[in-house]
Amino acid sequence: MVAKPGLDGHDRGARVLARCFRDAGFEVIYTGCHQTPEQIAAAAIQEDVDLVGLSCLSGAHRYLFPRVVELLKEQGADDITVIGGGIIPDQDFQMLYDAGIKAIFTPGATLDTIVSWVRTNIRPRGV
Amino acid sequence: MHFSPETLNQSAGLTAKWEDEVRRAAERNPDEKARWSTVSDLEIKRLYTPEDIGGTDFARDIGAPGEFPFLRGNQATGYRGRCWTFRMFSGMGSAQDTNTRWHMLLKQGQTGLSTAFDFPTLMGYDSDSPKARGECGRCGVAIDTLDDFRTLMEGIPLDRVTTSMTINPPATALWAMYCAAAESKGVPLAKIGGTIQNDMLKEFIAQKTFMCPPEPSVRLISDTVEFGTKHVPNWNTISISGYHIREAGSTAVQELAFTLRDGIEYVEDVIRRKGLDVDEFAPRLSFFFNAHIDFFEEICKMRAARRIWARVMRDWFHAKNPRSLWMRFHTQTAGCSLTAQQPYNNVVRTAVEALAAVLGGTQSLHTNSLDEVLCLPSDHAVEIALRTQQILAEETGVANTIDPLAGSYFVESLTNRMEEETWAYIEKIDAMGGMVAAIEKGFPQLEIADAAYRFQQQIDAGEKIMVGVNKYATAQKQEIPVQDINEQVEEEQIARLAAVKRSRDSRTVKRDLDELKNACKTGKNVMPFCIQAVKDMATVQEICDVYREVFGEYRDPGLY
Numbered sequence: 114m115v116a117k118p119g120l121d122g123h124d125r126g127a128r129v130l131a132r133c134f135r136d137a138g139f140e141v142i143y144t145g146c147h148q149t150p151e152q153i154a155a156a157a158i159q160e161d162v163d164l165v166g167l168s169c170l171s172g173a174h175r176y177l178f179p180r181v182v183e184l185l186k187e188q189g190a191d192d193i194t195v196i197g198g199g200i201i202p203d204q205d206f207q208m209l210y211d212a213g214i215k216a217i218f219t220p221g222a223t224l225d226t227i228v229s230w231v232r233t234n235i236r237p238r239g240v
Numbered sequence: 241m242h243f244s245p246e247t248l249n250q251s252a253g254l255t256a257k258w259e260d261e262v263r264r265a266a267e268r269n270p271d272e273k274a275r276w277s278t279v280s281d282l283e284i285k286r287l288y289t290p291e292d293i294g295g296t297d298f299a300r301d302i303g304a305p306g307e308f309p310f311l312r313g314n315q316a317t318g319y320r321g322r323c324w325t326f327r328m329f330s331g332m333g334s335a336q337d338t339n340t341r342w343h344m345l346l347k348q349g350q351t352g353l354s355t356a357f358d359f360p361t362l363m364g365y366d367s368d369s370p371k372a373r374g375e376c377g378r379c380g381v382a383i384d385t386l387d388d389f390r391t392l393m394e395g396i397p398l399d400r401v402t403t404s405m406t407i408n409p410p411a412t413a414l415w416a417m418y419c420a421a422a423e424s425k426g427v428p429l430a431k432i433g434g435t436i437q438n439d440m441l442k443e444f445i446a447q448k449t450f451m452c453p454p455e456p457s458v459r460l461i462s463d464t465v466e467f468g469t470k471h472v473p474n475w476n477t478i479s480i481s482g483y484h485i486r487e488a489g490s491t492a493v494q495e496l497a498f499t500l501r502d503g504i505e506y507v508e509d510v511i512r513r514k515g516l517d518v519d520e521f522a523p524r525l526s527f528f529f530n531a532h533i534d535f536f537e538e539i540c541k542m543r544a545a546r547r548i549w550a551r552v553m554r555d556w557f558h559a560k561n562p563r564s565l566w567m568r569f570h571t572q573t574a575g576c577s578l579t580a581q582q583p584y585n586n587v588v589r590t591a592v593e594a595l596a597a598v599l600g601g602t603q604s605l606h607t608n609s610l611d612e613v614l615c616l617p618s619d620h621a622v623e624i625a626l627r628t629q630q631i632l633a634e635e636t637g638v639a640n641t642i643d644p645l646a647g648s649y650f651v652e653s654l655t656n657r658m659e660e661e662t663w664a665y666i667e668k669i670d671a672m673g674g675m676v677a678a679i680e681k682g683f684p685q686l687e688i689a690d691a692a693y694r695f696q697q698q699i700d701a702g703e704k705i706m707v708g709v710n711k712y713a714t715a716q717k718q719e720i721p722v723q724d725i726n727e728q729v730e731e732e733q734i735a736r737l738a739a740v741k742r743s744r745d746s747r748t749v750k751r752d753l754d755e756l757k758n759a760c761k762t763g764k765n766v767m768p769f770c771i772q773a774v775k776d777m778a779t780v781q782e783i784c785d786v787y788r789e790v791f792g793e794y795r796d797p798g799l800y
Contacts (some may be wrong), residue, residue, distance in 0.1 A: 115468035120375055122448025125489050126577075127731050128689055128800035145798030146448045147363070168630065171359050172615075172725065202722055206323060219453025220580045220613065221709045223700045 114152045114162040118181060121171035126198065126220075133224045134231075150177055152173040154184035157193055164235050167197040174201055179212035186213075192238055196230075198222070201207065227237075241296045241652070251290045253573050262286065267368040279534035279577075280491035281694065282657070287580075288649035296652055301547070304640045305683060308554065309547040310657070313601045314566040318642035319633075322386040324597075325604040327404060327570065331356030331381035332787045333729045338381040343395065344619065344790035348626055351395065354404040356380035356616075357414075363447045367733040377729035379616065382431030384737045384781070387772045389417040399427045404435040404479070404604075409451035411438035412460055413783040418771035419472065435476040435526055438464055441675055443667070445684045447484035448796060451784060454466065454676045456511050457792035458540045460766065465506070466514045467767035476526040478506060479570065485684075486530035486578045488575035489692020493658055495530060497665030498675075498684050502547055503527070504666070505675040507557055507694070518557045522564035532574040532595040533589055538656040539645060542600025545569070548659055558761045570604040571597035578613045583720050586610040588734045598638055601644060605629055611720055618723040652696050694762075737779070744777035752776050753786055760790040 115131040117124055124146050131143040142160055144153060157165050165185075167178055178197050185193050197209060198218040206217055215234070219226050243251070275403055278281045285292075296302065303309060306316030315321060328345055331338045342353055358380040360372035364374040367376045367383045381390055396403070398421070407414045415436050422432045440457035443450045457586045461478060468477035482499035482714070490498070503525065529545065531538050549567035553559040573593035587610050594607050596624050607625040609617035617625070633639055645651045679685070698704040705711045752773035759769045773783060 115358055120363045120371060122443075125487070125692050129693050132689065133696075142800050143798045145796030147796060158665075171375060172378035173359070173374035197297075200614065202720075205780070216553050223245070223710075225700060231655040234344060 114153075114157055114160065115163065115168065115204070116148055116156075117146045117148065117168055118148055118150055118153055118182075119169055119171060120147060120175040121173065122146050123170040124168070124193040127166075127168040130168070130198075130227065131225070136205045137228050138148040139231075146240065150184055154172065154188060154190070155232045158184065159178055159188045162193060163223050163238050164231060165193060166199045167195065169197070169201075170199070170201040172198055174199060175205060178209055178214050178217075182213035188232075193233055241290070241293045241302075241647075243294065248290060248294070254292070255287070255289050256349070256580055258287065263748045275776075278485055278492070278537040279532055279695075280492075280537060280691070281491065281698075282493070282654075283535065284654075288653050290412075290649060292649050292653040293656070294552045296656060301656070302646060303341060304342065306375075306639055308562075309550045310566060311543050311547045312643040312646055314546070314568060314603075315763050319598075319639035322641060322729055323633050324476060324629075325352040325402070326604055326626060326633075327352035327354045327604045328348045328622060328626055329354040329356050329406065329572065329606045330617070330622065331358070331747045332723070333377040333381065333725050334733060337382055337729075339375070339392055339394050339396075341619075341622075345622070346401070348623060348624060349630060351708050352402050352404065352604060353390075355406060357405075357407055358382045359449075361410065361780055362407065363769050364413075364781055364787070366737060366779045367730065368731070368737055369781060374730075376733050377725055382729065383414065383417070385740045385777050386417050386732070387416075387740050387777065388736070389774075390421055391722035392760075393418075393421050398422045399431045400423060400614075402433040402435070403491050404437075406437045407445075408437055408443050408449050408786075410458070410780050411436045411772045412464060412766055413774060414738075414781045415464065415475075416767065416774045416783075419771050420775045423428075427579065428536040429472045430474070432472065433474040435479050436464065437479045437481060437528070439478055439481045439502065441483050441505060441679065442484055442499070444679045444794070445485055445498055445502075446488035446490070446688060450794045451788055453794045456677055458505070458676065459513065461506060462510045462513045462785070463767055465510045465521050465524075465764045466516065467765055468524060469516060476524050479526045480506065481530045483528050483529040483530045483572055483635075485688065486532060486574065487684055487760060488688050489576075489695060491532070491691050492537050493575040493661045493685070494665070494687055494691060496541050496658060498547055499529070500525065500552065500662065501666050501669045501675050503549065503679075504556070507553075508674075518553070518559045519561040519564050520554060522559055523566070524555070525563060527567055527569035529569055529571050529597075529602075530574050531571050531593040531600070531602075533577040533593060535592060535596050536627055536651060536654060537658075538593070538596040539600045540596070540651060540658050542569070542571075542574055542602065543643070543651075543655045544659040544662065546601070548662055559702035562606075564629040570606070571600070571602040572606040573597070573608045575608055575612055578608060578610075579708050580613045583610050583613065584718060584720050585708055586613070587624060587628070591626060591632075592630055593640065594628055595636075596629075599643075601643060611722065612735065615722045616719055616725065620721070621695070643668075682799045689800055728762065749773065749778045749782070752778055753782055756783065757790060760786060771799050
């Protein structure tokens with residue numbers, strides 16, 4: 114699931130990625146913009162996804178990304194991996210890793226790099 | 241253009257000879273790549289000759305500056321009579337932080353202001369809304385009430401400096417604050433000048449700061465156009481924007497076509513809904529384009545834009561006032577062309593893009609700072625960006641003469657081609673029933689998504705180059721200072737808002753909002769009600785909540 118948390122409308126990256134994963138043979142859900150962390154967690158659980166990719170370019174990732182992980186955990190779905198991308202300053206990486214974000218991709222990452230990371234690191238849940 | 245048969249004969253002969261030479265040379269030394277195209281993937285020929293502009297009629301298609309079809313500019317005097325406005329888009333943290341930055345920019349020779357609001361303000365939420373968590377002051381200034389707005393404008397001479405505000409769904413509320421702030425300083429509405437972006441169609445298409453569905457969104461825009469026409473005659477009530485369409489990944493032609501078709505939609509709506517004559521309001525319509533990295537494509541896009549708009553206004557809407565035919569526009573260099581890698585290279589990109597905007601005849605310009613890929617601009621970075629424009633204006637001589645590239649076989653030919661492709665899109669959208677209908681079908685959104693995806697694939701395949709990203713990359717990181725937004729901004733802003741809410745008369749606010757609701761329902765112009773409400777300290781969100789309640793909320797269909 115590719116998700117856009119918060120009020121940020123910069124969705125070019127998220128939409129390119131959603132299409133790229135679809136073309137690579139994945140089943141993709143794209144939430145559209147302006148989702149609250151609560152909506153994202155609920156959708157991830159309801160749709161039984163294996164991976165949530167969060168995209169944020171507004172600077173609000175410091176609150177929004179950890180909040181999604183926290184909500185998944187509270188609802189017993191901490192086996193759903195969460196990764197993130199967007200405009201993320203280097204100094205925020207550690208804070209996001211500590212909060213449970215498993216990988217962060219920033220501008221310049223190729224589509225191949227991201228797809229390969231997912232193929233290597235994500236196994237379908239419950240299989 | 242008319243060339244004598246002798247010239248065309250000579251040209252054909254010389255071109256044939258040249259082609260032979262190219263073939264011979266290419267056998268020894270093949271071209272470095274098979275296909276040469278613009279950043280938008282328009283294929284470009286190796287050489288352009290008189291034959292490429294043989295169909296161009298000088299009087300009909302080129303003409304003189306200040307004359308139809310305005311290809312060469314709106315002003316007969318070019319930049320000699322009036323240089324473009326140095327207008328840096330800025331906003332950060334609190335109203336106080338932004339006001340400090342503005343005074344710094346004005347001191348450094350900036351000639352117009354341009355406001356970046358934070359996401360809660362852009363989306364019509366107050367700083368204390370749960371939806372605003374983590375966003376307050378982050379990518380622009382947080383404004384909740386007239387109290388903040390007055391702080392923002394402190395010491396700014398409203399009768400002399402024009403201010404642009406990038407605000408869309410809550411445009412009525414923020415413009416009302418500007419009007420109220422001016423009145424309280426004793427500056428009459430007839431004296432203030434500036435721009436509200438107030439272009440909702442491109443929000444659905446590209447930028448995605450939307451609130452109500454397209455139809456009522458357009459109605460609110462027509463209210464502002466009507467109010468401006470009658471009471472604030474020097475205000476540009478819409479800035480019909482291609483910038484965000486391009487940033488979302490469109491091609492240059494898509495940017496041109498969708499922007500112009502949006503403009504047509506607004507003109508039709510104002511005429512139909514408000515019964516205004518086109519010449520009463522069209523002179524105050526303004527535009528906003530992107531200056532991307534492909535130098536000639538951008539120059540041609542801007543030249544074509546002026547000519548198409550003049551034709552639309554004259555031939556479709558029968559405008560008589562020459563000013564109605566003018567396409568006046570602001571330009572911003574392309575944020576999406578900048579790279580986080582080797583950020584100092586961004587200074588060079590921005591300079592080239594700014595030069596294209598000037599050669600394209602922009603009236604106003606924002607130059608991006610080298611650090612905008614990473615954060616809001618630092619003082620140092622924004623100063624370099626402003627100086628870039630000042631060097632172009634004062635040192636390079638590019639402002640000496642008007643439209644210096646006119647008559648170039650390549651430039652005129654590419655200008656013509658972009659105009660033709662734009663008309664094809666406009667016809668397609670007309671056939672769908674107009675832009676609102678096209679948006680509902682997802683047409684422009686998916687056209688842009690296709691182009692964005694294609695570009696990313698070309699980057700990944702090395703067919704298009706971004707220096708420092710997919711070529712000439714280095715392991716060594718260039719560290720630059722990053723502007724940080726104080727984490728306390730959110731807390732302090734929420735406290736300020738709470739204080740305003742405590743001190744205002746809540747019954748008066750409630751009455752104002754009820755009257756606004758009534759105006760929304762009955763089709764009365766909302767602007768006078770907004771101005772009254774903000775004077776009584778109604779918040780941005782309270783006004784927008786009225787719109788959400790009456791008109792409903794638009795949800796992103798999430799097309800990709």
